[in-house]
Amino acid sequence: MSRVSAQGAVVDDAASRGTNAVPAYDVRGLHFCYGRPGVQDVRWVLRDVTLQVEPGEILGIVGPNGSGKTSLVKLLAKLAVPQTGDITLFGRSLTGLSQEETAQTVAFVPQESAQMFPFTVAETVLMGRFPHRHRSRWTLGFGWEDRDDCLAAAHAMATMDIAHLASRAVTDLSGGERQRTMIARALAQTPRVLLLDEPTAFLDLQHQLGICSVLRRLREERGLTVVIVSHDLNLASQYCDRVAMVREGRVCALGTPSSVMSVEVLREVYGCEVLIDAHPESGLPRITLPRQVVPFHE
Amino acid sequence: MMPSAGHPTSSPPALTSTSPGMVQTGDRATGYDRPFQGAILTPSRWCAVMGVLSTLALVLATLCLQLGTQYIGLGDIFRLLSSALFEPVSDNEAFRTTGVILLQVRLPRVFLGFLVGSCLASVGVALQALLRNPLADPYVLGVSSGAALGVAIAVLFGIGTTVLALSLLPVCGFVGGLVALLVIYRMAATYDRLPVHSVLLAGVILNAIFSALIMFITSIMEPNRSFGMMAWLMGSLTAPAYTVLSALSAYLMIGLVLLFKQVRVLNILALGEEPARSLGIDTERAKRFIFLLSALMTGAVVSFSGMIGFIGMIIPHAVRLVAGADHRLLLPASALVGGMFLMVADTIARTAFVPSEVPVGVITALAGGPFFVYLLVWRKDRLA
Numbered sequence: 090m091s092r093v094s095a096q097g098a099v100v101d102d103a104a105s106r107g108t109n110a111v112p113a114y115d116v117r118g119l120h121f122c123y124g125r126p127g128v129q130d131v132r133w134v135l136r137d138v139t140l141q142v143e144p145g146e147i148l149g150i151v152g153p154n155g156s157g158k159t160s161l162v163k164l165l166a167k168l169a170v171p172q173t174g175d176i177t178l179f180g181r182s183l184t185g186l187s188q189e190e191t192a193q194t195v196a197f198v199p200q201e202s203a204q205m206f207p208f209t210v211a212e213t214v215l216m217g218r219f220p221h222r223h224r225s226r227w228t229l230g231f232g233w234e235d236r237d238d239c240l241a242a243a244h245a246m247a248t249m250d251i252a253h254l255a256s257r258a259v260t261d262l263s264g265g266e267r268q269r270t271m272i273a274r275a276l277a278q279t280p281r282v283l284l285l286d287e288p289t290a291f292l293d294l295q296h297q298l299g300i301c302s303v304l305r306r307l308r309e310e311r312g313l314t315v316v317i318v319s320h321d322l323n324l325a326s327q328y329c330d331r332v333a334m335v336r337e338g339r340v341c342a343l344g345t346p347s348s349v350m351s352v353e354v355l356r357e358v359y360g361c362e363v364l365i366d367a368h369p370e371s372g373l374p375r376i377t378l379p380r381q382v383v384p385f386h387e
Numbered sequence: 388m389m390p391s392a393g394h395p396t397s398s399p400p401a402l403t404s405t406s407p408g409m410v411q412t413g414d415r416a417t418g419y420d421r422p423f424q425g426a427i428l429t430p431s432r433w434c435a436v437m438g439v440l441s442t443l444a445l446v447l448a449t450l451c452l453q454l455g456t457q458y459i460g461l462g463d464i465f466r467l468l469s470s471a472l473f474e475p476v477s478d479n480e481a482f483r484t485t486g487v488i489l490l491q492v493r494l495p496r497v498f499l500g501f502l503v504g505s506c507l508a509s510v511g512v513a514l515q516a517l518l519r520n521p522l523a524d525p526y527v528l529g530v531s532s533g534a535a536l537g538v539a540i541a542v543l544f545g546i547g548t549t550v551l552a553l554s555l556l557p558v559c560g561f562v563g564g565l566v567a568l569l570v571i572y573r574m575a576a577t578y579d580r581l582p583v584h585s586v587l588l589a590g591v592i593l594n595a596i597f598s599a600l601i602m603f604i605t606s607i608m609e610p611n612r613s614f615g616m617m618a619w620l621m622g623s624l625t626a627p628a629y630t631v632l633s634a635l636s637a638y639l640m641i642g643l644v645l646l647f648k649q650v651r652v653l654n655i656l657a658l659g660e661e662p663a664r665s666l667g668i669d670t671e672r673a674k675r676f677i678f679l680l681s682a683l684m685t686g687a688v689v690s691f692s693g694m695i696g697f698i699g700m701i702i703p704h705a706v707r708l709v710a711g712a713d714h715r716l717l718l719p720a721s722a723l724v725g726g727m728f729l730m731v732a733d734t735i736a737r738t739a740f741v742p743s744e745v746p747v748g749v750i751t752a753l754a755g756g757p758f759f760v761y762l763l764v765w766r767k768d769r770l771a
Binding site for chain 1: 424426428429651655657658661664666667712
C-alpha cells in the first residue's frame with residue numbers, strides 16, 4: 090500500500106491487483122440525507138447502498154437525475170458524512186481518516202466550479218499539491234512549491250492538454266478548458282483514487298475521448314482507481330469496467346456493461362425504451378435513443 | 388491527450404515515470420518552474436513586489452509627515468526622529484514646537500493610519516476569499532457596524548469616559564464585531580455548513596439593523612457627546628497616546644501575523660468549499676478561525692478609528708489586478724497598499740480644507756462608493 094509520491098512513483102501494482110487485494114472502497118449499508126434525520130418525512134438521498142470498488146478498476150455510476158449519484162461520490166470523497174453505514178478506503182474507515190489523509194489518497198473533480206478569482210491555470214493546478222505540502226514552522230504558511238510539485242503539475246497539465254493555457258486566468262476560460270484544468274488539478278494531487286462527477290459534460294468530442302483514454306492509461310500505468318459519474322450511457326459502456334445503476338438512492342444493478350446494459354434494466358431505471366445493439370468495434374452494448382418519442386413514465 | 392500540432396506534449400507523458408521521463412514532457416522542462424514562466428508566483432517576484440511597495444510606503448510616510456498645517460522640511464524630520472530615538476528628553480529650543488507637532492501629533496497619526504489601513508485591507512482579503520465574494524468587506528458585512536454598536540453602547544453607559552476607557556472601548560468593539568459575526572453565522576448556517584451567499588445577505592440586513600441602533604443611541608445622547616460620536620462614526624484617526632498606540636499595534640500585529648499564516652489555506656478556500664475539503668482542509672475549522680480573527684481585528688480598529696469603509700474592498704481588487712490572485716502575495720501587498728491608501732487619505736483629510744478637518748471615512752467612502760458601482764455595473768461578469 091505504498092503511496093504515490095510526487096513524481097507518481099509506481100504503486101505496488103502486483104499486490105493491489107491480486108484477487109485477495111484490499112478493495113479500494115468497501116461501502117456498506119449507506120444511508121444518507123441532507124439535513125438532519127429525525128425530522129418527519131426525511132427524503133433519503135441514498136438508501137442502503139452497498140458496493141465495492143476494486144483497486145485499479147474504472148467504475149461508472151449512472152442513473153436518472155436526482156437518483157443520488159453525485160451524493161454517492163461526495164460521500165466517497167468525504168465531502169459529506171453518511172447518517173448510517175460505513176465506508177472503508179483501502180481497508181481504513183473513512184471516518185477515522187482526517188480530511189487531509191483522505192486528500193492524499195483521493196482526488197475529487199466536482200461537476201462544475203465557478204471561479205471568482207483570477208488565479209492562473211498553473212496556480213490552480215499547483216493547488217493540487219496542497220495535501221502533499223511540506224510543513225515547516227518557519228515558512229509562516231507560505232511554503233513555496235518545490236521541484237516535485239512543479240513537475241507533477243506540469244505533467245498533469247500536459248496530460249490534460251492545457252499546458253498552453255498556463256498563464257491564463259481561470260475566470261477567462263471556456264467551460265471545457267476549466268473542466269480540464271480541474272481534472273489536471275486532481276491529477277497533480279497524484280491520488281490512488283480519482284472521483285469524477287460528470288467529467289465530460291462540458292467537453293467537446295475530442296476531449297471526451299481524450300479523458301477516457303487518459304483514465305484507461307493511468308489505470309494501466311499506476312493502478313489508478315476511477316469512479317466516474319456520468320449521464321453518458323455509451324461512455325460508461327465503452328470505457329468502464331463495471332457500471333452501477335442508481336435509481337432513487339439504491340443501487341439497482343451492478344456489473345459489467347454487458348450484463349447491466351439491457352433494455353429491461355434501462356426501462357426499469359429510466360422509465361423509457363431504448364435500443365441496444367453491439368458496438369461495431371468492441372462488441373459492448375451500444376445504447377441508442379428510439380426515433381419515436383415515448384411519453385414520460387406515468 | 389489530443390495535442391495541437393507543434394505542441395511539446397505530443398507524446399503523452401506517463402505519470403508514473405520519474406524525473407528522466409519528465410524531461411521528455413517537453414524541451415521546456417529543464418528548470419523546474421520553467422513551464423510556468425510568468426504563470427505562477429515565485430519567491431523572486433514576491434520579493435520584487437514587496438520591495439517596491441515597502442519603499443513606496445516609506446517614501447509616502449515621509450511625505451505625509453511633512454504635510455500639514457505647518458510644513459516640516461525633510462531635514463528637520465530626520466533630525467527630530469533621530470533625536471527622539473537617541474536622546475528622548477531632548478530640550479532643543481529650536482525644534483520644540485515642531486518636535487511636538489511631529490512626534491506627538493503627526494507621527495502617531497500617520498502610523499495609526501497605516502496600521503488601520505493595513506488591517507482593514509487584510510481583513511477584506513480574508514473575508515473575500517472566505518465568502519468567495521469580491522464585494523465582501525468588514526464594512527459591507529456589518530462587522531464594522533457591530534463593533535461600532537458595541538462601542539456606542541459602552542459610550543452611552545459611560546463606560547468609555549471612565550478611567551478604564553483605554554482598555555474597555557476596544558473590548559466592547561471586539562464583542563460587538565464578534566456578536567455581529569456570530570449572528571451572521573447563526574442566520575446563515577443552515578444545517579452544518581455555511582453557504583456563502585446567505586452570509587452576504589445576512590450581513591446586509593445586520594448592517595441596516597445595527598446602523599439604526601447606532602443612530603438611535605446617538606440621538607438620545609447629550610448633544611455635545613453625540614457630536615463627538617458622529618465624528619468618530621464617520622471615521623477619524625485622531626492620534627492616541629503612545630502607550631495606547633503601542634498596545635493596539637502589538638495586538639494588531641499579532642492578528643496580521645496569524646492571518647498571514649493562513650495564506651495558502653486562503654488560496655484553497657477561494658476555490659470553493661468542496662474543492663477545499665477535497666484538498667484536505669477542515670473548512671469549518673479554518674473558516675471559524677479566520678472569521679474570529681477578522682472580528683477581533685475589525686473590533687480593535689473600529690474602536691479607535693470608527694467606520695472607515697471600502698478599504699477592504701477597493702485595495703484587494705486593485706492589488707489583485709497587478710499582483711495576481713495568489714494570497715501569498717495578495718495579502719501582504721494589500722496590507723501595504725491599504726496602509727498607504729489610508730495614510731494618504733488621512734493626509735488629504737487633514738490638509739485639504741484647513742482649518743477644518745474632513746472625516747477620513749468620508750474620503751474613503753467617496754473613493755470606494757463609485758468603485759463599488761463600477762464593479763457592480765461594468766464588471767458584473769466577474770461577480771456572477
